[in-house]
Amino acid sequence: MSLHKTHKVVAIGGGHGLGRVLAALKEFGSNATGIVTTTDNGGSTGRIRHCQGGIAWGDLRNCLNQLITEPCISSMMFEYRFKGSGELDGHNLGNLMLTALGNLSVRPLEAINLIRNMLDVHVNLLPMAEHPCDLAALSTSGQWVTGETNVDEMQEPLLRLDLEPEVPATKEATLAIQQADSIILGPGSFLTSVMPPLLLPKLAHAIAANKTAKVMFIENLCPEFGPARLMTLQQKLEWCERAFKARPIDVVIGEQPHPELEGRWHCVTRELASLNRSWRHDRMKLQSAIEEQMRQ
Template sequence: MQLKELNVVAIGGGHGLGRVLSTLSFLGNQLTGIVTTTDNGGSTGRLRKRNSSIAWGDLRNCLTQLVDDQSVGSQLFNFRFDGEDELGGHNLGNLILYGLGQIHSRPLESIKLVRRLLGVKTPVFPMSETPTDLMAFYPEGRCRVGELSVDEMPVMPKNLMLAPLVKTLPSCIDAILNADLVILGPGSFLTSIIPPLLVRDISNALKQTSAHRVFIDNIVAENSPAADLTLDEKLAWIEENIGCLPIDSAICHDKAVVSKRISVCHHELSSDTVSHYHSRDKLISALNACISKAKNEIKPIQVSAVS
């Protein structure tokens, strides 16, 4: 069984999820992206301060990764203003999505419109349509609020939560329950991978799905307290925080990574051009190898993800 035969859901944020979606874009509507929306930095953070909204930056990045990067649409949505005036540092795609969000009653309507404009066949959903922030708690009880603050913590937080608690879209739940393969990562452990898992509807769907659930590890250590954790320590932290372990296997670039809890597929993943990027061809090869290794665990369901 190969990737092209499967319904796949990829969950995460930042450049990591965009890379996975770009790699698997040949799946069209057999692929669904569920994007973290808690970012509070850069252009996105400035827009969120101006008027409460979900974080648009990672959604914009994922949508543009699903089209040819030389296309006019991709260049338009990825254009960033220079200078130190009010527009300086803003990404045009973020501004467009933010503006559409002020016009439409639901973020999903804005995303659907941009998908049509860019010709994106793959459904891309926010983890929630309701704005929320990430809160991290130190072992002694103090807390930090916001993605930027969380990644700057000197020690691993005891736990994370969303404030306020939010629900996901029915389309996200349907996609996960109808999936053959669910991918988590790569990306920042605390601020890209964990936030969607804190949405109870999503973690419950991941617990119930018959899909094989695979975690893609980073190629290089991230700049956060999670960098010091072993794979099994990350798994234990997830289980303690969300009440289940929604991962069956992991794909790791580092051959030294081992686990007593899940199957680990070691595979060379580094891009020949940018060493810390996942090579598209190598990632497809690694996923196919992981699927073959776990073929007895995957039960294909011939239902396309809800668009």
């Protein structure tokens, strides 16, 4: 049988990076699941959270946008961004739709599934948590900072990350990890997209307990900003493994060789960048690199 029909894959992250991975996994349909970070507090998402509360919808909307199969009036509505000088300026209609549906639904997951059906998206999308929380960081100077945008602006290395308040992981996300044949981390902003779901104990424990899944880490194609730029790839891999109790990452996929990591991690070098945007992963190249590791 086809790999797409038999292999269950979970990708973890947020924003543009997770969206690219899920676009590369589109042929897996319902056998692919994205677990999406919900701690964003900037832009349209941050403004909605400030006045309405709830989880951050922005990264979920971004992933849905990249999974739209055919352009249609529904997808155009979902991607529409208001312009002008009023209070709607800068707001994305998709964020507002998800917020409204979330207010009408018993669970945020119900709102996501309604939009998935409207946009004909078959890949599963799960918020890492269905209760609002924020990212908090402790710097090497002993300063605590709360809020994803504030963490991004820090100029010194971090000692630790936390979620405030402590919230439970979405139960469907935990189950998806338990059943996965492959688990993918990255690409994306390491501290604010990749790490937040790993701070949820049940998700981290599920990764640690799934001994048969292959865990892959996909590198970014360009340097990061903020405190993540001060971290080496080795430190990022160690942070991930520490989160899931020393369960090893099985393969690291990137465009640059890392001889300094060999012996501890299996590093695979592949061409991944889009031809016209060197900072962006090409969907087909990413699909080929991921499926190569699944088949091995």
